[in-house]
Amino acid sequence: MSETTLNDDQDLSGLPLVDNPVMPYLRQERIPHIWCPGCGIGTTVNCFTRALEEAALDLDKVAIVSGIGCTGRVAGYLNLDSFHTTHGRAIPFATGLKLANPDLNVVVYSGDGDLFAIGGNHFMHAARRNMDLLVVCVNNFTYGMTGGQVAPTTPIGATQTTMPFGNFENPASLPFLADAAGATFVARWTVFHVRQLTRCFKEALGKKGFRFIEIMAPCPTLFLRRNRLGDGVDMVRQYKERSVLRNGADTKEVAVGMEGDIVVGTFVDRERPTWLEAMNSHFSSVLGDRYRTYGG
Amino acid sequence: MSDATPVRKAKGTVFVQPEVCKGCSYCIEFCPTDCLEFSREFNAKGYHFPVLGRPEDCTGCGLCGLYCPDFAIFGMRFKDIEAAKAASLASHPTR
Amino acid sequence: MTADPKGVLTGVHFLDGDHAACEGALAAGCRFVSGYPITPSTEVVERFAQRIPMVGGVFIQMEDELAASITMLGAVWGGKKVMTVTSGPGLSLMMEHLGLAYITEAPCVFIDVQRGGPSTGLPTLPAQADMMQVKWGSHGDYEIIALVPDSPQECFDLTIKAFNLAEQWRVPVFLMMDEVVGHMTERVVIPEASAIEITERRWTKKAPGEYRPFDACADGVPAMAKAGDGHRIHVTGLTHDERGWPALTPKSQDKLIRRLTNKIRDNADALADIREDQCEGADVIVVSYGITSRVASSAVLQARAQGLKVGHARLVVAWPFPTTRIAYLATQCRAMVVPELNLGQMVHEVSRAVAGKVPVRLVDHAGGTVHDPKVILDCILGAAR
Numbered sequence: 001m002s003e004t005t006l007n008d009d010q011d012l013s014g015l016p017l018v019d020n021p022v023m024p025y026l027r028q029e030r031i032p033h034i035w036c037p038g039c040g041i042g043t044t045v046n047c048f049t050r051a052l053e054e055a056a057l058d059l060d061k062v063a064i065v066s067g068i069g070c071t072g073r074v075a076g077y078l079n080l081d082s083f084h085t086t087h088g089r090a091i092p093f094a095t096g097l098k099l100a101n102p103d104l105n106v107v108v109y110s111g112d113g114d115l116f117a118i119g120g121n122h123f124m125h126a127a128r129r130n131m132d133l134l135v136v137c138v139n140n141f142t143y144g145m146t147g148g149q150v151a152p153t154t155p156i157g158a159t160q161t162t163m164p165f166g167n168f169e170n171p172a173s174l175p176f177l178a179d180a181a182g183a184t185f186v187a188r189w190t191v192f193h194v195r196q197l198t199r200c201f202k203e204a205l206g207k208k209g210f211r212f213i214e215i216m217a218p219c220p221t222l223f224l225r226r227n228r229l230g231d232g233v234d235m236v237r238q239y240k241e242r243s244v245l246r247n248g249a250d251t252k253e254v255a256v257g258m259e260g261d262i263v264v265g266t267f268v269d270r271e272r273p274t275w276l277e278a279m280n281s282h283f284s285s286v287l288g289d290r291y292r293t294y295g296g
Numbered sequence: 297m298s299d300a301t302p303v304r305k306a307k308g309t310v311f312v313q314p315e316v317c318k319g320c321s322y323c324i325e326f327c328p329t330d331c332l333e334f335s336r337e338f339n340a341k342g343y344h345f346p347v348l349g350r351p352e353d354c355t356g357c358g359l360c361g362l363y364c365p366d367f368a369i370f371g372m373r374f375k376d377i378e379a380a381k382a383a384s385l386a387s388h389p390t391r
Numbered sequence: 392m393t394a395d396p397k398g399v400l401t402g403v404h405f406l407d408g409d410h411a412a413c414e415g416a417l418a419a420g421c422r423f424v425s426g427y428p429i430t431p432s433t434e435v436v437e438r439f440a441q442r443i444p445m446v447g448g449v450f451i452q453m454e455d456e457l458a459a460s461i462t463m464l465g466a467v468w469g470g471k472k473v474m475t476v477t478s479g480p481g482l483s484l485m486m487e488h489l490g491l492a493y494i495t496e497a498p499c500v501f502i503d504v505q506r507g508g509p510s511t512g513l514p515t516l517p518a519q520a521d522m523m524q525v526k527w528g529s530h531g532d533y534e535i536i537a538l539v540p541d542s543p544q545e546c547f548d549l550t551i552k553a554f555n556l557a558e559q560w561r562v563p564v565f566l567m568m569d570e571v572v573g574h575m576t577e578r579v580v581i582p583e584a585s586a587i588e589i590t591e592r593r594w595t596k597k598a599p600g601e602y603r604p605f606d607a608c609a610d611g612v613p614a615m616a617k618a619g620d621g622h623r624i625h626v627t628g629l630t631h632d633e634r635g636w637p638a639l640t641p642k643s644q645d646k647l648i649r650r651l652t653n654k655i656r657d658n659a660d661a662l663a664d665i666r667e668d669q670c671e672g673a674d675v676i677v678v679s680y681g682i683t684s685r686v687a688s689s690a691v692l693q694a695r696a697q698g699l700k701v702g703h704a705r706l707v708v709a710w711p712f713p714t715t716r717i718a719y720l721a722t723q724c725r726a727m728v729v730p731e732l733n734l735g736q737m738v739h740e741v742s743r744a745v746a747g748k749v750p751v752r753l754v755d756h757a758g759g760t761v762h763d764p765k766v767i768l769d770c771i772l773g774a775a776r
């Protein structure tokens with residue numbers, strides 16, 4: 001913070017006395033980040049770090065795992081134990097991390113292509129098992145890092161480099177998938193909803209089980225520009241206009257297209273034993289004293 | 297007339313790091329009191345950055361900081377600024 | 392230090408190689424296995440699933456081998472000693488995470504029970520045709536350690552050694568079994584826990600803030616920390632600097648990749664383990680490994696009975712390849728014979744080491760069963776002429 005509009009907020013060493021509240025949560029030497037102007041990923045990071053602050057968690061016990069892609073870079077910027085893994089495999093990595101050290105609060109933070117195309121199989125099974133993970137998907141409808149190819153979320157009609165005549169594939173509705181696979185908490189917000197998203201992060205961080213948050217975020221460079229949808233701010237304005245709050249909505253009815261409503265809110269909130277709880281209680285009941293209860 | 301229009305007083309302010317701003321205009325667009333505007337000058341990357349055009353309207357709500365994808369701006373209430381300064385000096389006595 | 396008695400099934404047992412390898416892992420302190428069923432390796436994870444609830448740890452059957460091989464790596468950073476187990480088709484899927492394990496220096500053990508390939512090949516029948524895949528199958532330059540047992544007892548012993556080497560060098564270590572060794576049942580002696588040497592993880596003693604996760608000690612190996620210790624480590628599959636941060640330049644690539652490969656290359660002679668039998672003064676030396684060694688032994692004995700001077704060098708450590716020793720042996724004999732259950736893999740390494748000093752004859756086999764000892768004998772007789 002070498003230049004602020006109020007120069008009396010620096011001390012003689014030039015250090016700021018008042019700092020951006022996101023800064024303590026970032027590896028500051030790694031900032032500025034690589035994301036494009038108007039990319040929504042940075043906005044989600046603000047909300048996530050604010051939620052960490054409000055949830056007052058022991059940050060030494062919060063670990064973040066990302067896959068590959070633009071959102072995959074989040075892990076590297078956060079000042080937490082952080083793991084930048086292989087494409088699509090953040091969830092199984094996080095599974096091993098959590099099971100090896102159940103004291104950790106493990107968050108998977110990745111993109112739609114990473115989590116739902118190459119990693120779709122793992123998403124389904126981790127949700128089915130109720131692995132104790134918070135999975136955050138920044139959904140920008142595209143593969144950003146590789147230059148704007150069609151993603152499993154790209155709406156029908158949108159043009160991408162590998163769908164040069166417009167997408168004709170049916171996209172996945174992520175909350176519906178998460179719900180069907182057994183996630184205990186399913187929510188969707190957009191980067192317009194910064195306050196709601198922050199609250200949602202905080203709530204989800206405090207819960208157990210396989211929790212899923214989808215965040216709609218603009219990719220101005222590769223999705224919006226190619227589809228003549230304007231800048232990031234135009235898309236966020238669209239989120240504002242098109243979003244409809246419907247907590248508890250039937251996830252069958254929350255699919256997103258190029259037009260029409262964007263249903264937001266918390267769709268699923270239920271309790272099921274986590275994989276580890278199920279393992280411990282099952283083995284205790286069938287093996288009795290012979291079982292060494294596992295706690296890490 | 298003057299008694300019908302109460303004098304507005306800023307409750308907070310913003311801190312901007314012009315050099316890391318990428319000009320996306322999120323902060324300006326989504327400020328609830330519409331008190332930010334683009335600078336006339338450019339930063340080194342060639343972007344206009346936000347300035348507090350109507351400082352009297354700033355409530356210090358912090359929304360601009362939540363929106364900014366580049367961590368280039370944040371807002372704070374005056375009372376929180378004072379508390380933050382005191383905390384910062386207390387935690388860094390060598391400063 | 393010595394083994395935790397909780398995992399050690401001391402006694403004399405009658406076990407096949409798969410079960411013995413599982414006991415080796417438990418004795419070595421392995422408390423986390425993520426696997427995926429595949430013939431002929433499945434018995435290893437089946438036994439682990441049966442045993443681990445009473446030992447204290449986790450077994451999880453994942454949805455595929457990609458998941459199995461990276462779940463294991465997550466558990467490394469959670470602080471566990473870990474293993475995964477597979478065979479050919481699964482090994483092909485694990486190649487990406489072999490690379491991740493290598494570049495992030497995650498100590499881990501892969502067991503590969505080899506079967507006939509390519510593709511689905513011969514699921515229930517043996518081969519030794521993955522020997523090059525483990526060394527070259529993941530992209531980029533890398534080095535691994537691969538141990539090759541020829542009996543259930545060695546499956547036990549070498550699995551412990553595999554874990555110890557993984558901790559010492561922070562590299563993925565392979566146990567290269569084959570279907571016959573995996574399913575052959577023999578006497579296996581499991582010693583007292585106090586007689587089993589265990590290499591502990593090299594935890595950093597530095598305080599958070601001072602510790603740099605990829606800053607190597609004098610032997611080229613960095614000390615480790617796990618998630619939750621307060622170090623706020625960053626681990627990435629990207630080329631990285633000592634802090635673990637991405638450093639995508641030719642210079643940082645050169646520094647990192649050379650350090651990683653040199654950990655193994657510079658210590659290849661110390662890592663070598665060749666069991667030599669009458670190699671000094673031999674006219675012909677048979678170089679073999681794994682199940683083929685047992686077949687070759689029979690051929691060697693028959694050749695000696697005919698009055699020939701035949702030595703037998705059995706590779707217990709196949710990777711890093713013991714180039715120095717094989718090159719030396721080439722100066723002591725007139726020919727070398729390399730039988731293997733593939734159409735020529737490790738023979739290329741032997742030839743490279745021998746560097747034309749003596750002829751090297753391959754006794755190949757496409758897999759599905761073991762060699763007929765007579766074929767190896769004929770090759771020895773031919774080489775001796």
Ligand code: SF4
Pocket residue numbers: 308309310326327328329330331332353354355356357358359360361370371372
């Ligand atoms: S702090 Fe609030 S009122 Fe002030 S500029 Fe930012 S968004 Fe506007």
Ligand code: SF4
Pocket residue numbers: 316317318319320321322323324345346363364365366367368369
């Ligand atoms: S939101 Fe940030 S990057 Fe965008 S214009 Fe405002 S200060 Fe600049």
